[in-house]
Amino acid sequence: MLGIRCGALVVGVSLASSSPPDPLAIDPAWPSPVPLLGLEQALEQTVLRRGVSREDVLDQLGRSLRHRVHLPLLWMLPQRWRLSAAQVPARLRSLAELLEGQLLSPALLHALVDELPILRTGLGREPSALERWRAETIRWGGATLPLPGSLSELMATALTATNAATDFEATVSVATVSGDRGRSPNPPGGLRLRNTGLAFLQSEPCRRRNALLAQAFNRLAANLLTDQAWSLEGCRTGRSLIAALQAQGWTVRARLRSSVASFGLGASLPLATGGWAQVPLALPLRTGLLDPAAAPRPNRPEQRILLPHSSLELELELASCRPAGAAPLLLQYYQGTEGLCGWEGLNDLHRPWQNDRTNGTVRYLDAPFEGEELLELIELCEVVALLHNGIATQQSLSLGGYGSLGFCIDSTALLQQAMRDRCSLFPILLSGLWRERLRGASTQARAMAGTGGRWSDGHARALARHDRALGSLPLDLSIHGEAAIGGASARIGSSAPLSSPFLLRPGG
Template sequence: MPEPLSISEHWGELAEDRTDQAPLISLSTALETSWLRQGIRRDAFLGELLKGLHQRRLVPLLAMLPRGWRLAPAALPERLQGIGSLLEQGLVSPLLLGALADDLQHLIPHPQEHDSHLDGLDRWCARDISTPAGVPLPLPQSLQGWQDLARQLDEGDQDSGAESLAGPLPEPSFGSLGAGLVWRNHGLQALQNGRCRSANRVMAQVFNALGANGLPNRSGAASEPYQFEGMDRPRQLVAWLQQHGWHCRGRIRASVASFGLGASCPSESGVWQQVPLAVPYRTGLMRHGLEIESLLPHCSLELELQAPEGEAPVLMQYYQGTEGLNGWAPLNDLERPWQNDRQNGTVAYPGEAFEDDQLGLALDLCDLMAAVHNSTASDGQLRFGGYGALGFCIDSTALLEQAMTGRSNLFPLTLGGLWRERLGLQLEKLLDAGLRPGQQGDQEDVVSRYRQALEQLPQDLSVQGEACIRAEARLIRCQPRHSPFLSIRRLNGELM
């Protein structure tokens, strides 16, 4: 079997692959090339390469590394040795993901003192946004104020010399490694310019703050609801935008997940080659007597707001993020033609788009889910805002899709029964305290849809019989129709 992250020799035959702008090299080849250039022991090379990576990035990277490049558990930080031993020889699976999600709160215990600055609930409710210098500014209350603040943030970003909002993590110090593999995508541009990215970032927090208006009064919370153009809920704001000529739609999206990591490696001629990253996994499903392997997806509800003037659209996404927030975040990506191009097929859009009343219902459900999930994580002081335990991005998106349509097109789903029960209990607690989900007249429908989704959403920890047929159908539906990865091409029909 080839390496799970092997690249097809046919990638680049289509102009839309844009290999002239982003030539690709596989992770295994990049590692071998960089290691041979250094002339040091493999374990020493890998140890230096991983030095300085934040723990939140290091865990998925351990699962990305080719089998011959995985560090022995003893070479990892003490807190990660347990996870490292699980990943040392094999691929992750839905069952392992579910177990890790459940036990992560114990394997990596929460600090003794609860750091409210990192609290997902506080971040969701925040009515300010920070400049590149860390200065908090109040959220705008009008379209004009939003445009002015976006321009101010963009100018501050340029003045500070900071990385773009779409940029990857700063690379660690590589010392003697020289011009080898680095954990960033050198030479790539952002999907949108700086002002648009700032506008996305501000509007995402506007939607979060509007959604938080439905929460029962919290200690220290503002007494008056936050408003934008006189609207106090995301659904109302979208309806107002549509009345003023905006086109608004939401779509469930799925693409290959890289967990915020990027990588590139210079060729001998000095051209930066991009290294496609992904987490390979065993699906637990059989085809022709062999277990199917695939790559973990990143899933979200993509929201596109297009102004009547024809400017670049506002792009945001709702999901449960690794940064510890269940809510809206800007869709501020680097332009990676092999992973996140919305036109060339590397992003899958299973299902129909949500518009008008359907979009309004989806926004109400996002508000309800964010309230329940963020408050559950806050009350329980869960690590990473409950990421994993309360679902990964796949689960939060699938839960929304299930509530909207009565089914989901996504795989793998690992939200466990215990945590579903806890979310259900938190829902009842918030309702008793005065939670106001949705608009008047639709509140019972929104709550009922969420309850049913918690009960009926499939679980892919261990499936057999007819459930395997349905699970494989979901696996196929959420695959990108175009990809450089051989493992994806085997599933989407590109490799026959």
């Protein structure tokens, strides 16, 4: 019997003893403020409640993959629920064939990079990474908003109220099968690919400000590329803006963070007693290492973990000037699926099992970046974004180079290696080919830096840091040798959250 625990609420779910181990099984003793249910159990309940077959639900899952946001389901699904190549849209079948019947590994995840071009939406030309990076507007709530010219404008910005539900309009229910056509798109008892009943970490005005300030930092960084300099609060670089904010009494700090990755995907199942059970999602990953928790024996199993999401978190706060009750400005920097390397608003739903900044589900690495070190870090972020977005545009890479130029883990690890001369994250998948291309782009950028003008001495130092980090950053495609295995094992531990409802965790 598996329990779903939420305070005094425990929902029992029977598990067959013959079921294969579930890498996304939930610890019923984990103190969750909301009811939690494992993905495999949620799928089984959907079949039982709807009176449909497993094949019907799988067919609907395959149809849901037309929405790009749901593609990670290909490798999140439990093994008994894996989609066959015939059940997914034709453009995704090579991915399904590659993944069918096995968990991801660092080597297989790296191989998937070659298939990333299929993720294009097919809706025509998308903006390049450089175009996204240097844009002076954002899209928000169906409207186009210009970037503010001052901090007072940013903090006072107003927009016609948006309906929070529209954030989920692209999601669908996987319980809708052929016999339900013409009925409610969300029939009772069915699993929904969204976290129904959860709130965002911050209010809509705060999230809007986060998004505007994130793009403002991107646009300031893009001044490295253009003589038509854009400014915010009279500042033309991220460093000068941070320094100006600090001079005005703002508290600004940056922290490297790691949590369990779900690619923004969520799921929930209605409870018979009312309300919703939330279904934590994650990506199980083979490490290529023997499981240290298993007893030594000839057939000792391979260690499995849950793939982390990592980024650089930037927090800005001025309690005396912000609107009453408003939260700090929160941004994150990483190589993401949004189509660029750079800053985004930290505008997630509050998933207390995954991204709570206070309960250990988000793990912070190292000490915060503050003072002069923070200013140097901002310059490094600008240089890394310039190199990554430039190569992604020149090579016409899908998703702004996501995968080819590394994942969020790689971009975060690169910052840590460059600033702190160490790496605490696993797996690192930025391959030698793309490291060489980044070195070539850095050489070209160094020539630009030598001309002065838009480039500061700090940017030149950041380039040197970047190049050293590329050479010393580990690569986890094939780990062998005592030192490499020991280092990878340590990084696996330091990448994992301090608290998690998933039974699969290092040392667990």
